Amino acid sequence: MRAVFGLVLIVGIGLAGFAVMMVQDFLAQQAQMAEAQAVPEAVPTKMVYVAKSQLKYGDEITKSNVRRIEWPEAAMPEGVFFEEAALFPENDPRPRYVLRAMEPNEAVMEVKVTQPGEDAGLTSRLVKGMRAFAIKVDVASGVSGFLRPGDRVDVYWTGRVDGVDRASSGEVTKLIETGIQLIAVDQMANGDHSEAMIARTVTVAINPQQVASLAQAQSTGRLSLSLVGNLDDTVAEAIEVDQRSLLGLADAPQIQEKREAPQREICTIRTRRGAEVVETPIACN
Known part of the structure; x- marks a missing residue:
């Protein structure tokens, strides 16, 4: 009986020792993993x-x-x-x-x-060959004050064309410039300004030919600006709208009056010569 008790005691002590060893190995592995996680990876x-x-x-x-x-x-x-x-x-x-x-x-x-x-200033915003040109705007034509330096806009001209019969269609609106860049709004060239402001002038960066075109357009009609989106890379087509095309009215047929030349009155004298009657033209009184 004592032999059996001793054998069981020895087996129990062996199992306890094995369990202690397993626990120690597990704790050692956990400690190594914690140390590996604690060391940050080197970033160049x-x-x-x-x-x-x-x-x-x-x-x-x-x-x-x-x-x-x-x-x-x-x-x-x-x-x-x-x-x-x-x-x-x-x-x-x-x-x-x-x-x-x-x-x-x-x-x-x-x-x-x-x-x-x-x-x-503005000179640092102009690349080679470009010029600064100011456009007069108000609340309506200046997109309600939401223009900022760095934005791109399309320019529309509204007015009457001399030498063209538009009496029946009124003024015409035409797209004259597309995607031109703003480099200043009033006296502000800083694009970080976030509040809306009603500007009186905006300054654009364009080439000399465009300067001449916008100067002529500004002196003969009204200019309006249309804001272009930052990610918009489309190119606007030629656009021209008058009152008749806006309302979808067909052009009125042109009626040409035909005037007949006045007929000249002719006076004659009839003379009988036997069985024949001869008419002789004479001056009418």
């Missing part, structure tokens, strides 16, 4: 320049208001500055200015700052 980064504080439109970019931080390479914006020599060229000490407002720790990019020596 690069040093880029960011704004140290909030920068507004027209502010000068200096070494005191920017700093370098590590930026993940996988999320690197296009046109950022990696080196100080690129942002502040040693051979050109002229300052740069902010074109678009930047928040703290926002990357400084080429599209958000001017070139060295350029100001933040």
Whole structure:
């Protein structure tokens, strides 16, 4: 009996030891997994320049208001500055200015700052061959104040055409320019302005031929602007509407009056010569 009891005791102790070993192995594996999760995966980064504080439109970019931080390479914006020599060229000490407002720790990019020596005015928005031209607008023609610098608009002209008979159809409206870019609204060239404002003029960037066309159109009629969507890449077709085409009326048939030439009165004298009667023309009294 004692032998059986001893055997059971030995087996129990062995099973308990085995269970302790299994628990220790399990805890060791859990600890290794926790350590592996605690160590972050290394992400490749690069040093880029960011704004140290909030920068507004027209502010000068200096070494005191920017700093370098590590930026993940996988999320690197296009046109950022990696080196100080690129942002502040040693051979050109002229300052740069902010074109678009930047928040703290926002990357400084080429599209958000001017070139060295350029100001933040309209001249920095004009590419080679383009000119700035101002168009007069009001609440209706200016899209109720929702125009912003950087938007694209279509331009419509409304007026009468000299030398063309439109007495029956009134004025005509015609699309004269499509997809031209606004570079300023009144005296504001900053596109970050978010509130609606009723403008009196908008400035567009166009070529010299378009300047002449819009100047002639503005002096002979009324101009209206139509806002184009940011993702709209369609090209508007030639559009011309008058009163008759708007109402779907057919052109009135042209009635030409035929005037007959007045008949000339002829007076004659009848003379009988035997059986024959001869008529002789004479002047009528």
